[in-house]
Amino acid sequence: MNFFEELKWRGLIKDTTDEVGIAEKLNTHCTAYLGIDPTADSLHIGHMQQLLLLRRYQKAGHRVIALCGGATGMIGDPRPTTERKLLTIEDVAHNVSCIKTQIGKFVDFEDETKGILVNNYDWTKELSLIDFLRDYGKHFNVAYMINKDTIAKRLESGISFTEFTYTILQAMDFLHLYNKYGCDVQFGGSDQWGNIVSGSDLIKKVHGSDTKVYGVTSPLVTKSDGTKFGKSEGSNIWLDATKTSVYEFYQFWLNVTDEDAIPLLKRMSFRTQEEIESIELSMKENPHLREAQKALASEITELVHGKDALDRALEITEILFKGDIKKLSYEELKAAFKGAPSGEIIDGEPILDALVKLNICKSKNEARKLVEGNSVAVNGDKVNDINYVLNKKDAFNEEITVIKKGKKVFALAQFE
RNA sequence: GGAGAAGUAGCGAAGUGGCUAAACGCGGCUGACUGUAACUCAGCUCUCUACGAGUUCGGCGGUUCGAAUCCGUCCUUCUCCA
Secondary structure (H helix, E strand, C coil), X not given: CCHHHHHHHCCCCCCECCHHHHHHHHHCCCEEEEEECCCCCCCEHHHHHHHHHHHHHHHCCCEEEEEECCCHHHHCCCCCCCCCCCCCHHHHHHHHHHHHHHHCCCCCCCCCCCXXXXXXXXXXXXXXXXXXXXXXXXXXXXXXXCCCHHHHCHHHHCCCHHHHCHHHHHHHHHHHHHHHHCXXXXXXXXXHHHHHHHHHHHHHHHHCCCCCCEEEEECCCECCCXXXXXXXXXXECECCCCCCCHHHHHHHXXXXXXXXXXXXXXXXXXXXXXXXXXXXXXXXXXXHHCHHHHHHHHHHHHHHHCHHHHHHHHHXXXXXXXXXXXXXXXXXXXXXXXXXXEEEECCCEEHHHXXXXXXXXXXXXXXXXXXXXXXXXXXXXXECCCCCEECHHHCECCCEEEEEECCCEEEEEEEC
16 A cells, blocks of 8 residues: 555545646655644644644655744634634744644654745745735636635625635745745645645646646544534643643543544554554444544554653543542652642632632633532542532642542642 | 615524513533443533622613613624616
């Protein structure tokens, strides 16, 4: 199975500008690029598939370019629903620096012939309006642009000129990378199809229609029940451990439903076809062991957060679901829960306030309802009195208390 | 520039003077079941010093005993015309 066939088997190919051409190209050598806009100060698991693709390309011997959209991020890729709020220049710069280090976990940038990290702001910031309109604008037919899915969807609800021009900016990136690095493949999620085509079209208009450049997209990750992938408790699962703890990250993957587990393993894991098929087989025989979920969660958590962090997430999991918290020593607890979500409370803190302080609940109102609903446990014991007070003397070493909401959400409360 | 229409909680969408903290659907949370799954069922889903109180229906101002609902004005968006 060659590289292109493998991508297909994994379910990572949706559309290509030229399937035969790209299949050939990927079996020789190419320079492939992926662009990511800095819309937040951390990447989230919605980016994972693409980041892993970057890694796959590099592992397969191709040169990869990770593009951080410092310029495009200031404009905003049109969403199907509504106009984006412009980010401030400071925010974009901050986001760029945060994201760059995260991308480094997936790609090796040590050797320029194997991996390059660029920022499109560098070649866009000096471009004058007149040059933009004369050198690039002429290549874009408005009638053609408004037929692009991303823009067409917005014609009813409204789209600003700013976002309308986004696709031109991204096309300029592909052209720039083609000129400078001979970059001949751009890939991305299927929502990027329009932008990717804009880029290859632009290159062909500038360099001739027989120029060998290719675009390829992968299907967006969806869940079998049709709901949005990548959210937990309504919020994003971030790659930044301070925004989403390693434990939560691990748990997210562990809780993937059976139906989604194998497809996700194919897409996200670097395991071979044989390995994945054997997992699939044993999962069919013993679904309750959730081997696929465990394999998926471990591999991805280790890649993103490292071996030590994974081990700790596993330890916490073990304790929270199988062990008895009260049997642990203070030292064991402290070691196991290192890096877990935590917060400080005072001696005599009411349970409702503590739940809010530790970010387990958004408001005391919510906390009240959960306690009344018998959903909260302190050090393993259910608490259903809304006037319950947390005392130092009940804590481990008079210092640490574990507060749990439901089955899976917990935080460490530390007395001041 | 002109003429219409619309802006309601995370989203979609009712409501068109008091019975409305605002139907319904989705999403989210919790409980039961289970395999930390799926399905199904039940409850919750503005806030708080909580059998009560406060603040909400694009913004501001007004009418009224009383407004998401009426009036004025501003902002935003859509449709059609030029």
